[in-house]
Amino acid sequence: MPATPAWPPRSAPRLFVPDTLSQEAPVSIAEAQAHYLLRVMRVGVGDTVILCDDQTGEWAAQVTDTGKKALVLTPQHRLREREAVPDFWLCAALLKKDRFDLLLEKGTELGAARIVPVLARRCVADRLNPDRARAHIVEAAEQCARTALPDLTPVTKLDSLLRDWPANRRLFFADEAGGEPARASFAGEPGPAALLTGPEGGWDDAERALIRAHPQARPITLGPRILRGETAAIAATALWMGVAGDWS
Incomplete structure (x- = not known):
């Protein structure tokens, strides 16, 4: 029996975003980051992207909408709190x-x-x-x-x-x-x-x-x-x- 794949997948793209992230609060991605996700990583609706905001930690987000130059990601759940950093x-x-x-x-x-x-x-x-x-x-x-x-x-x-x-x-x-x-x-x-x-x-x-x-x-x-x-x-x-x- 094949092993159940880990979720979110290790290959999921990672992005820092300026928005403060919270569960089910959509985040709009445009310009260079959108180009990277859409044209380089070839993500589509339903795919997973890992988001960080330098405030609340790391989130698994799902692509919920795509356009030619922008897309919308919706955080599903938090994976990790923001890390403690040595002074x-x-x-x-x-x-x-x-x-x-x-x-x-x-x-x-x-x-x-x-x-x-x-x-x-x-x-x-x-x-x-x-x-x-x-x-x-x-x-x-x-x-x-x-x-x-x-x-x-x-x-x-x-x-x-x-x-x-x-x-x-x-x-x-x-x-x-x-x-x-x-x-x-x-x-x-x-x-x-x-x-x-x-x-x-x-x-x-x-x-x-x-x-x-x-x-x-x-x-x-x-x-x-x-x-x-x-x-x-x-x-x-x-x-x-x-x-x-x-x-x-």
Whole structure:
């Protein structure tokens, strides 16, 4: 006797939507998302789509109406509550576009609650398209089945970041000049945390001195090798999640 297939199917498309979801409350999907469902995934009336709203969690929805450029999805029942997110901010100096895209993607997958793009003196890039960046975050969350999206802040200058830093949050500073081993530092200071990683050209002496002088800064080393900006951000975020986050 064949096994009963799982419902909803694992192959069901996943989408984040701006609407607050509730049972039997229809949601209209248009433009790019409608094109993806209708033309790429070839969904039709009766098919299942998984919806998330970054508020109430994850829902199994049924396609109840389709048109040439839009469709209607009706949530049937909630599959999961919105996930609990570790209180971890990834503060990363701006990088070249493709490298910062990777950082946004992996920071989202790894579970960062907030991503803060930082402008430093040696940054190759000096701006970030927020809509494009947000789209990368949403796509990464959809692909790895997250039910929560990290908050993406506007680009922040380093001095402004430090001036307005909250007094209750440790700022682990990935410093190529050295510091305490990252694992020991993460384990020794639990609680609200953030990681600060640098640009392609590294921090200059004045920036390093400014960061190290901050009362919440904790200089850390990520080992004996020099890492690219995106590698440092990804590796240190993964290590924090394993030591002080929700991987344990």
